[in-house]
Amino acid sequence: MRYELLGPLRVCATDGRVLTLSAPKAEVTLALLLLSEGRVVTKEQLTTELWGERPPRSASAAIHVYISQLRKFLADAGAGDPGCPAITTTASGYRFQRGGASYDAEEFTAAVRAGRARQAAGRPAAALESFELALALYRGSVLDGHGDGPVVSSFAAWAEEERLTCLELAIEARTTLGQHREVIGLLGGLTAEYPLRESFYRQLMLVLYRAERRAEALEVYSSARRVLRSELGLEPHRSLRRLHQAILSADRLLDHQPLAS
Template identity: 60%
Template sequence: MEMTLATLLVRAERVTTKEQIVTELWGDHPPRCASAAMHVYISQLRKFLAAAGDRSAIVTKAHGYVLRLKGAGYDVAEFQRAVEHGRALLPAGRYAEALAEFDKGLALMRGPVLEDRAEGPVLSAFAAWAEAERLDCLEFSIEARNALGRHREVIGPLNTLIAQYPLRESLYRHLMLALYRSERQADALEVYRSAHRVLNAELGVQPCPSLRRLHHAILTSDQLLDLPAAS
């Protein structure tokens, strides 16, 4: 029942076909009783939602079902709104407000979604999308902290993220800048060398242009890397 609800929720306000639900639950080789079992799960979900006060959340359509949210709080939608608001604030230099929005979003998505449970195509695609969005939000929050002069507090988390996602070049860039602003120029340059080794060994490529430009700027102590003086 849990996976059926997850599938309907991921596709909330859209038709989820019976075939999609069966595939999410049993893959490409469903048992003969799959259709009957699915109907039982839908019936159980309706009873569960009715007990919570909503008797018409699941609507039957010709080829499947639609889960109606009816204004209910939906963490995914709230997460997206927070990230969009934060991204709009960054170009205006409103870093503290942007950071508050990113932290609000991260509070709603603290780790990988549906970890170890997303095996079917609908939930797998959603889990991959959600993880990519979460990582983007993390990076935006780090960017805002760097801009606010809170670079020292992002060094530890960035090291952890790089260990988890060693091919994500933007993480190296954030860490190099944070180290440089923490008066650790040698460490920042070592991060670049590490990125160079990993990317060459794993993908046979050089660091991206933005990472190379940052490396050169750190080598020359480019003043553009310094935080602007408070007005």
């Protein structure tokens, strides 16, 4: 079976069914147990994750209900067995064991790690394959944005940052392969969606320059400078400023270097 947390929570049962939970707090409970696999999650931790600093008086009873629901849900999915259930009760809380089930966040991390290694070894096509495999695992915001407790929200922030980093790496691999025009539209959308992320401006400027659209590359710099000064009161990072100067002087170092055959 399989657990998927890079998006709305899903559990792929041993018989191939894709199962979801209808109750958001039961989802958050399972997410916290999954993120804390092998460690005891105390009732206090669950309470904070589910309700923050103002839990209802019925919090303890509600947690018992969610755990009971999850045990039935996971048993239906084929998790654990009568002698070794997925969720066990301890003196202070609950412990979750994934057993041999796969987990999309682990697969994402492994794919990015493989991509980095392939990129460092001078194999951009293979690196791109790994990065795209990782990106395909990301289905949207964690729990559809329903989990705002400290553990789930931290994981959601990590997942989003890793996705953006993976996008940067995938675009870098494409530019190494000479696929400049293919990523212009993507980068245009990314700079609009993440206007304070300078790395996307840098990548867009470079591919526009290599696509013989130097004036547009310079306009991207001007736009980035306006946004950064307006929003943060800062000038662009020196790497962006150096690229701007290199484009103005048509520095040959910016030209694409074909891979050796």
